[in-house]
Amino acid sequence: MFHVHGHQDECNSPYSPNFIVGAGQVDGEILETLWSSLNKISGSTCAMSFAHSQEILDDHMNDSNWKKIVKLGMEKT
Numbered sequence: 001m002f003h004v005h006g007h008q009d010e011c012n013s014p015y016s017p018n019f020i021v022g023a024g025q026v027d028g029e030i031l032e033t034l035w036s037s038l039n040k041i042s043g044s045t046c047a048m049s050f051a052h053s054q055e056i057l058d059d060h061m062n063d064s065n066w067k068k069i070v071k072l073g074m075e076k077t
Contacts, residue, residue: 034064 017023041060045053 034061037064 013019017025038057038060041056045056048056
């Protein structure tokens, strides 16, 4: 959302999620929580081929998503 505010005012209305029907809003900080865990493995991916490093990063991101899904199922309603 910061990117939209960095432009001229006429960019805000057509591109802001506030005015797009069906668009949701998310906390942009959630990406930083994923990045912090990926930083732990980033050193080991430097020596890998592009395809292998992508596979490792995908695996870690999928694991993170799986843990979130499992945690949602354990929350009391």
